[in-house]
Amino acid sequence: MGLISFMNSEELTTGCVKTPTSDDTKRRLARESLGYNCNNSKDFVRLFPDLHKLWTNEEKKILEKGTRLPATLNPESIILRDDLVSTTGVGVVSAASAGWHTRALALPASLESSLREIFTNHPDFPKPGINFVNVLPLWKHPSILRSLLPVLIEGIKTRFGEVDFFAGLEARGFLFAPLALAMGLPFCVLRKAGKLPGKVERIGYALEYGEAELEMEMDHGLWGKRGVILDDLLATGGTLRASKELLIKCGCTPIGALVLVELKELNGAEKAGLEIVAALAY
Numbered sequence: 001m002g003l004i005s006f007m008n009s010e011e012l013t014t015g016c017v018k019t020p021t022s023d024d025t026k027r028r029l030a031r032e033s034l035g036y037n038c039n040n041s042k043d044f045v046r047l048f049p050d051l052h053k054l055w056t057n058e059e060k061k062i063l064e065k066g067t068r069l070p071a072t073l074n075p076e077s078i079i080l081r082d083d084l085v086s087t088t089g090v091g092v093v094s095a096a097s098a099g100w101h102t103r104a105l106a107l108p109a110s111l112e113s114s115l116r117e118i119f120t121n122h123p124d125f126p127k128p129g130i131n132f133v134n135v136l137p138l139w140k141h142p143s144i145l146r147s148l149l150p151v152l153i154e155g156i157k158t159r160f161g162e163v164d165f166f167a168g169l170e171a172r173g174f175l176f177a178p179l180a181l182a183m184g185l186p187f188c189v190l191r192k193a194g195k196l197p198g199k200v201e202r203i204g205y206a207l208e209y210g211e212a213e214l215e216m217e218m219d220h221g222l223w224g225k226r227g228v229i230l231d232d233l234l235a236t237g238g239t240l241r242a243s244k245e246l247l248i249k250c251g252c253t254p255i256g257a258l259v260l261v262e263l264k265e266l267n268g269a270e271k272a273g274l275e276i277v278a279a280l281a282y
Helices: 009-014 023-040 042-047 049-054 057-065 109-118 136-140 142-160 172-183 238-249 268-272
Strands: 102-104 120-123 131-134 165-169 187-192 200-207 210-217 226-234 253-262 276-281
Touching: 109 136, 109 142, 109 276, 136 142, 142 172, 142 226, 142 253, 142 276, 165 172, 165 238, 172 187, 172 226, 187 238, 200 238, 210 238, 226 238, 226 268, 238 253, 238 268, 253 268, 268 276
Parallel strands: 102 276, 165 187, 165 226, 226 253, 253 276
Antiparallel strands: 120 131, 187 210, 200 210
């Protein structure tokens, strides 16, 4: 008999274990939660179509018998994290979510030192209490940028697996378009309200120092595609969360974000509700 018989409704939908248990039990609970959501939640199927495709009738039968797992859902390849159940060759977000975290890039020591040297800190900007880290000097040092790009690309491939497109946030997120060019992927823009022509989808959100709106063109040709959001800095996470929700409204599947800098004390990854890859943390 599977664990599903002993799980309450919250555990079934989130995959979170409230009582101490072994890693093997956690893996199995996460798989039971995945199956429950694929079978019972229309919203889950809409948001995570790749997961639903994996959940074939044959795989369900194998899991119900409690024997082995198919190759696409090998228990040894499952990463036990709060925010993600990643499977080898698949890299999909599951319902087993109890928190979101940031993974730091493995920067060469010399490159990290160079970045920290050229980035500038601006306390109390744009308002008191905010420490602004300016990354724009990076684009004044092409040799450093040239060294950083392959590290960013490797971090994206390692963390997110298959990526279909990038979405750049206005305005500094636009500077990451060379990543899309280098990886041969489409690059779409998420702009402030009133900047895009034609039919757009819009979402409003709160900033640390006011309110704003983001827009995305509806004729983007990326329906159902897996995208990574690009921006310069992760602070409170409000803008990234709005970007995630906007992509979902536009029929896309946001699987994470890449930033150059994370301000750790603000816990922005939790509010963003995304898996974040960051080059540097402050």
